[in-house]
Amino acid sequence: MCEACPVIDWAQELPTVRSFTARKVDADMTDHIVWFDRYESEHKPFLGGKNSSLGEMMRAELPVPPGFAITTNAYGLIWSDPALVDDVNDLLRSIDHDDLTGNRKTAGRIRARIEAAPIPEDVAADITEAYAALCRHCGVDDLPVAVRSSATAEDLPDASFAGQQDTYPWIQGVDNVLENVRRCWSSLFTDRAIAYRHSMGYLHRSIAMSVGIQKMIDPVASGVAFTLNPTNGDRSQVAVDASWGLGEAVVSGEVTPDHFLIDKVLREIVKREISDKHVEYRLNDAGVVEKMDVEAERRSKPSVTDEDLVAVALLARRAEKHYGSPQDVEWAIDRHLPAGENVVMLQSRPETVWSQKPKTSVSSSSGDPIRSIVSTLLSPMHVSDGGAEDQDDNRDNATASNQKSSETE
């Protein structure tokens, strides 16, 4: 029991989102639904970081798979059930923060309680209608979607830690969608999230949950892209790591990905290292994601064509220009979309290693062009023999995905 731990003041009203009439996906915006293709920055407080960033990417004409966000308004409405509020508050009060095992159990009970509560009728109706619209838009019944949590925390810089972030891939049919939306909502109450808010002194109600519903893509290959060369910070290059199937294999480090450097301006692949990619994550015949062995003849083949690589690099560059800082992008090549439209971006976020170094000038301060020529003549010059190949590039320490994993730790 923790008296000091603030519980949720459910009476507080969350601001509402205004509806928009402009439509791309043929469906309405409501208080509970924001379509990514009609995202505006004022939606951000109701969508959380991840969903806002998808909306932002679409606004930047980055090819994000279509979908919509269920706003924090919808989440707020579940707390209009007084019985749910009482039960959850009782459970929260029972927590002893020193009893880790007990907490895990209590947190599990809170989540089970939230997941058992019925979704408010108008929210369920809006989600059902929006999912149907997305199915119509993509021309697929029971369209497979990813259901993603996207926590929002007003005034808190680290919403991603304050609320657990879950993604449920390959969800099909409206009932399964609704069930997983509830799981996203309840994911705010993992033992870890509760303990974190407790230790930081954050109100539980200061965190709200938006949920993203996005068309699932079926990647032939996927990976990450950095809009700079991670070995030397060269901003004229995009570093791409790529492997077969879903991104899990690259992100988890199970596979050494193919590694490429692409010059942003020349749009040329200036370095390619093809590795032996022995496993991939992909859909099995039952529609379930499974880790599979890659057939021998495909293992050491490049997982991306040159044209697609350049497309990935240019999209990453577009994201970088849009956000005004180097980006770390997740991308995929969809199996079903037609060539030329099959490169999609899943996420874009700021690169954090090189971007945090202070900006320094490389030009000498004298400003006298002849003095500068003298300095050039006096210092040994290097003409690279292998084009843009970086001779001392130690890729074991410096691939894009390794930088990524060190960042998320």
Next chain:
Amino acid sequence: MADKRFPSPFELEGPEGIEGWEELYPYSVLFSEDRREYEEDRFWFWDSMHWGAAMTPWDSVFLEMAIASLSQFNSRHYRIPPADGIDFRVLYGYPYFSPITIEDGARIESRVPEFMERAGHYFVNWNDLYDNWLGKIKTSIDEINAIDLSPLPEMEDLSVVTDGIGTGSGHRLLEEYRTLKNLCLKVWQYHFEFLNLGYAAYLDFFGFCKQAFPSIPDLGIAKMVAGVEVDLFRPNEELKVIAQKAIDGGLARVFDNPEDVAGIRAALAGTDVEAHWNEVENPWFNFSAGTGFYHYEKTWIDYPEIPYAFIRDYIIKIEEGHDITRPIEAIQAERDRVVSEYGELLQTDEDRQAFQEKLGLARVVFPYVENHNFYIEHWTMSVIWRKLRELGANLVKEGIINEIDDVFYFRRDEIDEVLWDAYSAWAVNAPNRGSVYWPPRIARRREIVAKMKEWKPPKALGEPPSVVTEPFTIMLWGITSDSVTGWLGTDENSDELSGMAASPGMVEGPARLIFDADDIGDIQDGEILVAPITAPSWAPVFPKIQACVTDIGGMMSHAAIVCREYGIPAVTGTGFGTSQIKNGQMIRVDGTAGTITLIEE
């Protein structure tokens, strides 16, 4: 690599059967016991880019004039702070160079203000001085054309007597030959009046880009600087114009047999095509099929069957529906895009300003770097070779040599004596000695040169340098500390070669080895050209080939410039391309990474 070194020039064995080869070249360019201590300590590299074949005596004159002039502008005119000249030797007919780097810090420092004042004057007044330069070159060419090497007459013209001239044709001949030699040296000095400074400004921009973008491909930098309307491309462009005019005038079939020069000339008489040809042949077809450094390289103006064959190929392309015009606006737009996109990736305002300034200067100086090659190597040299053949014809008439081209087997100082011999014999009206003295000696020299040509010289001699810093060695020859190390460590059995990534893209295809400009007609559609070095005048074969590989040359070698222009992958400076790749062999060329893979045996 410390234990590895190149062969010593004093121990290297040359080809068999060339005893007496030393007398083909001046004593000053030979390795010798009396300078051994100095010579043996140095690093010498073979400039196979300009002189890939053993030189006849007169051909080697331009080696001396060129490298002395290059050196003089470094050491005596502009006081390039860290570099004096490039020392040069001839060994078994091949030129070896050794850059003279200044290592004493105080000496370098004392030259900085001198360099800044002198080079500064040229940078500030570049465009005016360049206009002036074009005038000087044209004047020199007129002067060379005006040199009177006509034969000694049976009797002096009456006007020599009535005008009270007081001197005769022998004096004229001796004088005019000296004038020719002086004009040769003069144009080679002009050649380097701007070049070293042009490279310095380019290197400054290059160095800045490498600092701002450590992995930027060299060709990304070259693309920003390269001119769009370059005189070196003009001869080829004129062939396209003529091809189109021939089609428009119903004369397309006239070029079906390009070897029939007389027939084509007759068929074109009085047509628009002929009118255009006459309008542009001077100067634009004073264009060598080679580098311009060998007397036997053919020029378009003297051998019209070469441009006729190119015109025929262009006619075929147009008839097949290809657009062969050079998309000037698209090239310009692409260059602007590359500049603006690299520019916007810079991090600070200071850098953006420096980038614009350095690029601005590089673009002011670069037209000279690109164009001088046409004016000197092609135009002036073709006029000089023609003039020397005129002299050869004269000596054939005097019975001193058997063939016109024998004249190139004399050293330049020997011709003074030969002309004296001819003159005095003519004056006395008695037999000259040359007619019996020279023919066997020339025959022997021909034998020696032929044997030296078959020999494959080593890429370098002596001690490998710890680091190469001489800017022009790096810029022009593409010789860096890394490439020298590469020469020492080359595994002759490797199935991969590397060089400069000179023009991007990756292709596979059969190799076509070309050692002689006369054989470029053998190239078939879709082949990959492999040559010691390509010449700008080979441009018309580039639409046929898939890629190009050369043994030597840097990013700014003439070959690299033309390859990029034609948008095909190229790897230059491979060192061993022509010795490791076999004719017809399937190879993969990656012009972005600078590698060549031998796919099949």
